[in-house]
Amino acid sequence: MKRSLADRIEQYIKVLIDRSEEKQIEIQRAELAETFCCVPSQVTYVISTRFQEKYGYLTESRRGGKGFVRITRFTISSDIYTIMDGDKLFDFVNELMGKKMLDSESGNMLKHIVLSASSDLDDEQRKHLYNSVARALSEYLNLN
Amino acid sequence: MKRSLADRIEQYIKVLIDRSEEKQIEIQRAELAETFCCVPSQVTYVISTRFQEKYGYLTESRRGGKGFVRITRFTISSDIYTIMDGDKLFDFVNELMGKKMLDSESGNMLKHIVLSASSDLDDEQRKHLYNSVARALSEYLNLN
DNA sequence: ACGAAGAAAGTCAAATAAAGTCAAATAGGA
DNA sequence: TCCTATTTGACTTTATTTGACTTTCTTCGT
Structure with missing residues (x-):
């Protein structure tokens, strides 16, 4: 071989x-x-x-x-967070911060950015963004 | 390096x-x-x-x-990059990291998440996302 | 005060360095 | 064999380095 x-x-x-x-x-x-x-x-x-x-x-x-x-x-993961809405994403980020897997600096920034960036999207697109961010974040942190 | x-x-x-x-x-x-x-x-x-x-x-x-x-x-604002594309957003993030206004942990995470979240968007939506992120980031960092 | 000389910075284009693109040629596996 | 992945190299684009030449100030001598 x-x-x-x-x-x-x-x-x-x-x-x-x-x-x-x-x-x-x-x-x-x-x-x-x-x-x-x-x-x-x-x-x-x-x-x-x-x-x-x-x-x-x-x-x-x-x-x-x-x-x-x-x-x-960054490490790839499978998508576990397939159905993600805004609250769940924020819970997820908060949980990661609580577990010290994500520092509060980064976590807060992310929440702010996601919230702001999603404000002028329709529901479909917003949900899509939340899912992408959740997936990307768990990839980034090497979860799963 | x-x-x-x-x-x-x-x-x-x-x-x-x-x-x-x-x-x-x-x-x-x-x-x-x-x-x-x-x-x-x-x-x-x-x-x-x-x-x-x-x-x-x-x-x-x-x-x-x-x-x-x-x-x-002076403190940059995202408005300087009126039409934001991926490269410019990355330049912006790199610049902020260079100025220590954004730590490299957060900056790298943001780059990854934005890239990943934009991968399955069409050009229009992608550009929109980049702009939103740039704006949100400069808001978060209190630029402007 | 005026003009010439000198001091600094700017401009521009050539030479060089490095990465990207693309397509043709080749190799390997089903 | 046929398809896909790999290998190669000619050509393109972008970034850096250098130096000759130009422009704009200040200063100094008259």
Whole structure:
């Protein structure tokens, strides 16, 4: 079972993230390509296929001199909070704060933002937003 | 995290502003260039790319003898980004984190949640969400 | 007071560095 | 075989660095 180059690069990046303090790394695309003796676009391929948002990663980058690719990991979860309304979301956030899984700074900010951002949505969209936020939050906190 | 010359100059200036009483500094372009062993226009480059109004800075200058560059920091409001897209929202959040107005814990969480929550929206709704979040965030942080 | 000299900052474009895009070629598995 | 994932490289876009040249002030000598 010979692993492809792409697989090996993927593993390498994941190890780097594991070892990082913030679950976040910054790499130079060209340097990594050098390490694996491949073209730089191979790295782009790996990042774009394996480190997508749906797999729990956020990537940002900058071109030009001293450019970089930053990859941040969040852990994916299944969606347990499928039926979520505003109150439940707030209860959920409060509970997380109570359990010290979310600091009150972040929790309060989130409540404010969600409330404000949902104020001009219709019921359908609002419910959708609450669900997305609940899911994203539990992903972020590595619940489930 | 290797930083470019431009990044280092940017940091240096930001520290000076942090330490200043009035959130305002006056520098001599040539002197700063001397400090960093670079050409003066490098400083101009940094100022014009990093200390723009949209990032919450006002710059003024005078040429000739006793010339100077004055940089003033003010609190940004989301209104500056009239049409907010994902990148601008992320810039906004990154900028706030850089200014320590938002801790990196909260900022990273927010980026994740917004990205995740916007993934299954159409362009119209996504843009709307970004704007709402930007507005809500600046409300929360008491900007404006 | 006036004009010339010198001091600073600005402008702009070239050179270089790095990442992204895209599509053709190839490999591997059902 | 046929389909999908991978590999490669030519070309594009964006960011940084540098330096020659321009503009705008201040100062100084007359």
